[in-house]
Amino acid sequence: MGKDVTVPGALNMREMANGIYNIEGWGIGYFDIDDQGFMRVSPSQDPEQSIRIIDIVQEAYDEGLRPPLQIRFQDLLRHRVISLNQAFAAAGESFGYKGSYSGVFPLKVNQLREVVEEIIDAGEPFNFGLEAGSKPELLAALSMHTNYDSLIVCNGYKDEYFIRHALHGTRLGKKVVLVAEKMGEIRTIIEMASAMGVEPLIGMRIRLNAKASGQWGASGGSSAKFGLSTAEILEAVNLLQESGFGSSFKLLHFHIGSQIPEIRDINRAVREGARYYAKLRQYGCNVEYIDVGGGLGVDYDGSASVFSSSINYSLQEYANDIVSSIVDVCGEEKVPHPNIISESGRALVAHHSMIVVDVFGTIEKAGVAPPKVTNKSHKLVRRMQDISRRLSPDTLTECYHDLLSIHERTQSMFLLGMMDLESKGAVETLFWKIAAEIVAQYEKEPFMPEEIAELKITLAEQYICNFSVFQSLPDYWALGQLFPIVPIHRLDEEPTHEATIADITCDSDGKVNKFIDLKDVKESLPLHSLTDEPYFIGLFMTGAYQDVMGDLHNLFGRANEVHVYLDPDEEQGWYIEEKVRGSSILEVLEMNQYHRNQLVKDMKRQVDKAIKADVIKPSAGIKLLNAYEKALKDYTYVSPVKK
Numbered sequence: 001m002g003k004d005v006t007v008p009g010a011l012n013m014r015e016m017a018n019g020i021y022n023i024e025g026w027g028i029g030y031f032d033i034d035d036q037g038f039m040r041v042s043p044s045q046d047p048e049q050s051i052r053i054i055d056i057v058q059e060a061y062d063e064g065l066r067p068p069l070q071i072r073f074q075d076l077l078r079h080r081v082i083s084l085n086q087a088f089a090a091a092g093e094s095f096g097y098k099g100s101y102s103g104v105f106p107l108k109v110n111q112l113r114e115v116v117e118e119i120i121d122a123g124e125p126f127n128f129g130l131e132a133g134s135k136p137e138l139l140a141a142l143s144m145h146t147n148y149d150s151l152i153v154c155n156g157y158k159d160e161y162f163i164r165h166a167l168h169g170t171r172l173g174k175k176v177v178l179v180a181e182k183m184g185e186i187r188t189i190i191e192m193a194s195a196m197g198v199e200p201l202i203g204m205r206i207r208l209n210a211k212a213s214g215q216w217g218a219s220g221g222s223s224a225k226f227g228l229s230t231a232e233i234l235e236a237v238n239l240l241q242e243s244g245f246g247s248s249f250k251l252l253h254f255h256i257g258s259q260i261p262e263i264r265d266i267n268r269a270v271r272e273g274a275r276y277y278a279k280l281r282q283y284g285c286n287v288e289y290i291d292v293g294g295g296l297g298v299d300y301d302g303s304a305s306v307f308s309s310s311i312n313y314s315l316q317e318y319a320n321d322i323v324s325s326i327v328d329v330c331g332e333e334k335v336p337h338p339n340i341i342s343e344s345g346r347a348l349v350a351h352h353s354m355i356v357v358d359v360f361g362t363i364e365k366a367g368v369a370p371p372k373v374t375n376k377s378h379k380l381v382r383r384m385q386d387i388s389r390r391l392s393p394d395t396l397t398e399c400y401h402d403l404l405s406i407h408e409r410t411q412s413m414f415l416l417g418m419m420d421l422e423s424k425g426a427v428e429t430l431f432w433k434i435a436a437e438i439v440a441q442y443e444k445e446p447f448m449p450e451e452i453a454e455l456k457i458t459l460a461e462q463y464i465c466n467f468s469v470f471q472s473l474p475d476y477w478a479l480g481q482l483f484p485i486v487p488i489h490r491l492d493e494e495p496t497h498e499a500t501i502a503d504i505t506c507d508s509d510g511k512v513n514k515f516i517d518l519k520d521v522k523e524s525l526p527l528h529s530l531t532d533e534p535y536f537i538g539l540f541m542t543g544a545y546q547d548v549m550g551d552l553h554n555l556f557g558r559a560n561e562v563h564v565y566l567d568p569d570e571e572q573g574w575y576i577e578e579k580v581r582g583s584s585i586l587e588v589l590e591m592n593q594y595h596r597n598q599l600v601k602d603m604k605r606q607v608d609k610a611i612k613a614d615v616i617k618p619s620a621g622i623k624l625l626n627a628y629e630k631a632l633k634d635y636t637y638v639s640p641v642k643k
Helices: 010-021 023-027 053-062 074-095 113-126 135-144 160-171 183-196 230-242 263-283 315-333 346-352 379-390 396-415 421-442 450-459 474-479 585-590 596-612 618-631
Strands: 031-033 039-041 069-073 104-106 129-132 151-154 175-180 201-205 249-253 289-291 339-341 353-363 461-465 485-487 497-502 525-527 535-539 560-566 574-580
Touching: 010 023, 010 031, 023 031, 039 053, 053 069, 053 353, 053 535, 053 560, 053 574, 069 074, 069 346, 074 113, 074 315, 074 346, 074 560, 104 113, 104 151, 113 129, 113 135, 113 346, 129 135, 135 151, 135 160, 151 160, 160 175, 160 183, 175 183, 175 249, 183 201, 183 230, 201 230, 230 249, 230 263, 249 263, 263 289, 263 315, 315 339, 346 353, 379 396, 379 421, 396 421, 396 450, 421 450, 585 596, 596 618
Parallel strands: 069 560, 104 129, 129 151, 151 175, 175 201, 201 249, 249 289, 289 339, 461 497
Antiparallel strands: 031 039, 069 353, 353 461, 353 535, 485 535, 497 525, 560 574
């Protein structure tokens, strides 16, 4: 991990690449480009402890793990946990906060065991706990939770089994808080706690009027899916007091949405929630905690804006606003400061994971060589050639309109049977060639008309990448969530191709054609020419939700995976601690009730039938069957073509 040797011109190329992909914006010190044009990661934001991502890919290749390859930077996870806790500690000191901060990690954001273990270990000095929203998550949390000074917060709708297991945790001495989402849960908790002889820790989610902007703003407001109204909170408090469990009400919870882009929305919600806390204390409730929920966003596009894929605040500003708002309200209401809980998930795990995909082909509009035009060529083909000759800065718009007219006439004549295939093919080839020339000339002009800008998007090539959007980027497909996408090498070269990304599924939605941009959203991405050498693209910030929400579209399954740790004792300063092979063909088939013995048995029956019918020889049949059995062990994704 020696220092980069600066190459003449490397700085300018690096600045250009940063400008194109805005790496400095979303990378926030974790990702940048070295002087040789390689993407690198600094998991602790220390550039002296950086790793070239291409080196990780190469080591994975040496271990037989080919792309798509998921890479987890475990030290980055640890750094995010420490940074969050340090931010709240600094805020507390700045604003005279008298309570304590106790974060919890929401398991729904990423339930993978190694992710949760790293967060728990990093959070041990800060009493950092877990949040569970389902029975499987609760059972996982109960098993992994070993710091009894930290919390397990239970959200979501709960049946008797959920409540019983939470109370089992309380009986063990754990701080398991059951957050009531509706009145019925309060009654069930009272009944079960009484029957089991357990003093429960109870929280209530208040349905605030405050709402957030952004993709997930509907989570909050008076019509939110979860939470109690003001009247229901009072009814629940009275019911607890009548049942002898008045002292069990320890936590007030609210949540106005995930990935909140606007800090003022957070400020308004916290002030409203703090006011409820203060009034409840004055009402006689000994509430100790205020849980501000999730919502701490990450800047996927690096624009520091209120766009849905960005945020207009820093981690420190987030902590400052929460702490100062609560301190202010408590001072006005003359009540003690509560202990603060936040359920930050995305902000902890998004950066720690990325996916590397390899490009193995392109689809080009203007990829076919133009035909030779002669006097015998169809008249519309000759007209196309005339347009090409007339092209100049003064005739661009006119030529483009003529181009469209001839293209439309060609289609009409073909449908009427008045044009042969060769002529139609010639017109189409010339159309895309001339269209590309028109766009190229407009690129030199100070203004590009909207219709030409749309033509430029249409001309973008498709780079075919070895992955599934549905498995690796489900939030992009389902919600339009943007992710940083950058080549991990050759960033010291100018990218000369505008492209979109196509995956290997057989679905038309299996593509990425929206990309991050400082101003808006780009509909194509600058990429490099393909050569005989592999070309790798990184899909960054995929650590939140993408791991656990991916589906089995086309039965591609999970990608190969490596977990990377920094270690100064290693020669290269890092090592791969865990290698997880992606799904095999048999594994994804068995998830859908296709079992190996039956598959092989059915194939053998067909091979035997073919041999008896003299369709194939017995030796060929045996080879076919052996190849079939061997294929069941293969990786589901595309294998590289051997040259």
